[in-house]
Structure formats: C-alpha cells, structure tokens
Amino acid sequence: MKKSFLGSIAVITAMSMAVLAGCGSSSASKGAAEAPKETKAAEAAADAGAADAGAADAGDWTWERNIEIICPWGTGGGADTTLRTFATALEEEIGVKVVVNNKSGAGGVTGVQFAASQPADGYTYLLCTQSPMLAQITGATDFDVYGSIKPLCQLVHDVNVFVAGKNEPYNNMEELKEYLKANPGSVKCGVMTITGLDAACVQGAFEGEVEAVAYTEGSQLNADIVGGHINLGCEGPAEVSAMVESGDMKVIGACTDQHLTLAGWEDVQTTADIQNETTYGPARGIFYLPGTPDAALKAFEAAAEKAVASDTFQEFCKQQGLDQRQGWLNTADYQAAWDADYEDLNGLFGTK
Numbered sequence: 001m002k003k004s005f006l007g008s009i010a011v012i013t014a015m016s017m018a019v020l021a022g023c024g025s026s027s028a029s030k031g032a033a034e035a036p037k038e039t040k041a042a043e044a045a046a047d048a049g050a051a052d053a054g055a056a057d058a059g060d061w062t063w064e065r066n067i068e069i070i071c072p073w074g075t076g077g078g079a080d081t082t083l084r085t086f087a088t089a090l091e092e093e094i095g096v097k098v099v100v101n102n103k104s105g106a107g108g109v110t111g112v113q114f115a116a117s118q119p120a121d122g123y124t125y126l127l128c129t130q131s132p133m134l135a136q137i138t139g140a141t142d143f144d145v146y147g148s149i150k151p152l153c154q155l156v157h158d159v160n161v162f163v164a165g166k167n168e169p170y171n172n173m174e175e176l177k178e179y180l181k182a183n184p185g186s187v188k189c190g191v192m193t194i195t196g197l198d199a200a201c202v203q204g205a206f207e208g209e210v211e212a213v214a215y216t217e218g219s220q221l222n223a224d225i226v227g228g229h230i231n232l233g234c235e236g237p238a239e240v241s242a243m244v245e246s247g248d249m250k251v252i253g254a255c256t257d258q259h260l261t262l263a264g265w266e267d268v269q270t271t272a273d274i275q276n277e278t279t280y281g282p283a284r285g286i287f288y289l290p291g292t293p294d295a296a297l298k299a300f301e302a303a304a305e306k307a308v309a310s311d312t313f314q315e316f317c318k319q320q321g322l323d324q325r326q327g328w329l330n331t332a333d334y335q336a337a338w339d340a341d342y343e344d345l346n347g348l349f350g351t352k
Contacts, residue, residue, distance in 0.1 A: 057295070066098070089307035089312050094303045109145065116149060129284055137342075152286045154333075154337065159254055161268070162252040162255075190232070193214075301331055
C-alpha cells in the first residue's frame with residue numbers, strides 16, 4: 001500500500017505547485033528537499049553552538065518584553081485555537097504577554113518563511129505541524145522548511161477523521177470502499193491543505209480513488225458536507241463534533257491504529273480496521289530559529305511544560321478531542337519525532 005502513495009502524491013504535488021506559485025514561495029533554498037547533508041551539518045553546528053553556550057537553565061533567562069508566536073494558518077482553525085489556548089496558559093507561567101500572529105498562506109509555508117526571517121533573539125517562535133515540511137518533501141515549495149526551524153516542544157497530536165453528510169450512502173470505511181469499487185471516481189473529499197497531512201490521508205486511505213479538494217475556510221467545507229455539495233471531509237474531531245452530535249454529519253472513519261475513546265465515537269472504524277497504514281495526524285508544536293539563546297529555550301520549555309499540564313489547557317484538550325494521542329513532548333523527544341517524520345514522509349512522498 002505504501003508504494004501506491006508515490007504515484008498518487010503526484011496529484012497533490014501538481015495541484016499544490018499551482019497553489020503555491022501565487023503565494024510567494026522563496027527561492028532562497030532551491031533543492032532543499034534533498035538537503036540532509038547540508039541540513040545535518042547546519043544542525044550539528046547549531047547544536048555545537050548550544051553546547052558551547054554552557055549548561056544554561058531556565059533560571060538564566062528573564063523575560064523582558066512580549067513574546068510573539070507565529071501561526072501559519074488562519075484564525076478559528078485547530079492550529080489557531082490550540083495556540084491561543086496555550087498562549088493564555090503560557091502567560092501565567094512567564095509573566096509577559098504572548099502575542100499570536102497569524103500569517104497564513106501556501107499551506108503554512110508562508111508563515112514558516114516569515115518566522116524564519118525574524119531575529120533569533122528568544123522572543124519569536126512558531127507553531128507548526130508536519131504539513132509545511134510535507135510541502136517541501138513533495139516539491140510543492142523549494143523553501144527549506146526542515147532546515148530553517150527546529151522543534152522546541154510538542155503541545156498536542158491530533159487525529160484526522162473522515163466525515164460525510166447524513167444522506168451519503170455509506171456509514172463506515174468498509175462501506176465506503178465498496179461504494180468506491182461500484183462508483184469509481186465519484187467521491188471527492190474536502191481538505192484544508194492540499195499539500196498537507198489531510199490530503200495525504202485522503203490519498204493514503206483510499207489509494208488514489210478519492211480526489212482531495214482544497215478549501216480555504218473550514219466553515220465552508222462543513223457547510224458543503226452538510227449540504228451534500230461534497231461527499232467527504234478530512235478534519236479533526238473538534239471541527240466537526242457539533243455537527244456530528246446534531247446528526248447533520250456522520251463519522252465514516254478515523255486515521256488511527258487504535259479506536260477513539262471520544263464519547264459516542266468508540267465504534268468508528270479506523271484505517272487499521274481495513275488493513276490500511278494511514279495514521280497521519282497533525283502534531284502541533286512550538287519551533288524556534290537556529291541561533292536562539294539556549295537560556296531562552298530552556299526557560300520557554302520549562303514554562304511550556306507547566307502551561308500544557310495546566311487545568312485550563314488539559315480541559316481544552318479534552319473538549320476538543322485532543323487527548324487521543326500523546327501530547328506533550330520535550331525538546332529532545334520532539335526533535336526525534338520530527339526527524340523520524342521527515343525520514344518517513346520523505347520515503348513515501350519524496351520527489352528526489
């Protein structure tokens with residue numbers, strides 16, 4: 001099944017190249033998808049620089065002004081609401097204001113580029129997922145996402161689910177697969193990022209039999225699903241829970257290897273139930289710029305861990321269905337996960 005991804009991802013790449021061409025993607029890092037030698041050398045130099053800085057700890061840094069965290073997606077979506085809830089909890093820990101700055105466009109790449117152009121002074125950070133990195137891997141952008149930012153801490157790891165309007169003639173993954181056999185080419189699935197993990201889930205779960213269609217607003221996607229104007233949507237539980245509860249939508253499947261524990265969703269079929277390995281979901285975390293003072297990173301990580309563990313943030317996660325996977329990861333663990341995602345996604349979707 002994995003090999004079939006390589007052919008189907010060409011559909012995503014062709015569409016995404018057209019999307020990104022009008023979004024001002026940088027040419028400063030041409031060929032970055034084949035970066036590992038240069039990238040790893042730069043990372044080694046950055047790590048050496050951090051080591052030379054000495055054994056800094058959280059107590060070596062004092063926050064003197066507002067912190068800015070860039071969100072590469074628009075307001076109201078899962079990334080934005082997660083970041084804003086985290087920012088409120090973080091303010092309680094560090095004692096200065098945390099400003100969220102939305103810089104959307106090009107499937108998140110625009111925001112990453114903007115963040116990478118800011119001073120590495122300890123006061124600018126970025127919320128990111130694997131989606132901008134996937135845009136680089138598929139050749140949809142020549143900007144070096146992987147080499148330009150570094151993971152600091154993971155906040156949550158969301159899941160992707162497939163939903164349909166109440167009148168669609170299938171109720172689970174098995175029925176949908178049978179419908180696709182009988183009606184090839186008839187099903188389309190709305191996604192928010194044509195170069196991202198949601199589109200990769202569509203391609204992977206249905207092996208190219210369902211076309212991913214890009215939307216710019218989640219509200220319009222949901223309206224089209226409910227109205228029967230598009231067959232499926234690939235979204236997070238938080239974005240669709242109210243419509244599922246009202247009966248206007250039904251959950252067809254989850255891109256997970258374990259059944260969900262959300263109330264009423266326990267019997268939702270998973271991709272694992274149909275012997276499919278597609279389990280991608282956005283891991284939302286905080287990233288920093290190479291060269292950021294080590295003391296600032298230590299102070300941020302320590303405060304962030306407390307913020308994520310706070311009652312406010314944990315209650316938000318429970319309400320939004322963000323408690324289905326391991327959330328918090330420290331810097332070392334998040335770096336390892338980020339590197340593993342890069343290797344895995346490159347193996348599946350790499351154009352080089």
